[in-house]
Amino acid sequence: ADLEGDMLSLSAGLSTVLSSDQASEMQQALTQMRDAAKDAKTATPPSLAGSSPQSPAMQGWRDAFDQLIAKVNQAEQQVKLGKLAEAKQTAQQIAALRNQNHRKYR
Numbered sequence: 001a002d003l004e005g006d007m008l009s010l011s012a013g014l015s016t017v018l019s020s021d022q023a024s025e026m027q028q029a030l031t032q033m034r035d036a037a038k039d040a041k042t043a044t045p046p047s048l049a050g051s052s053p054q055s056p057a058m059q060g061w062r063d064a065f066d067q068l069i070a071k072v073n074q075a076e077q078q079v080k081l082g083k084l085a086e087a088k089q090t091a092q093q094i095a096a097l098r099n100q101n102h103r104k105y106r
Ligand code: HEM
Pocket: 003, 004, 007, 008, 010, 011, 012, 014, 045, 046, 047, 061, 064, 065, 068, 094, 095, 097, 098, 101, 102, 105, 106
């Protein structure tokens, strides 16, 4: 998907993780979020158009998605252990990461 499509997938997945009480549904949403984050990591946002892949700005872009993926993995482990409330707290940290990065790149 293009970056906008990846962002819409992240958004739908995050809403599901925050609102669901079913482990299987949360797991599926987290998988969708990880796939979207991996794809978005390879994109260049309009705000960095023309930046070289090795520029500090593009490295920061990719690091942000690695942080997002690490949080998705953490939430997934929590779901697997049946710790759904903890997984939702991790999802809140993902929302904070989103807000920080939107201020930088959007
Ligand atoms: C779960 C976390 C995130 C969610 C739910 C999310 C959600 C969204 C949404 C709904 C949009 C608007 C899409 C539209 O055009 O309709 C958007 C745009 C955008 N987001 Fe995110 N986002 C997340 C994380 C991030 C991260 C980590 C970054 C950067 C490292 C980022 C960078 C951007 C940029 C650059 C745009 C504008 C895209 C464009 O102009 O084409 N987002 N995001």
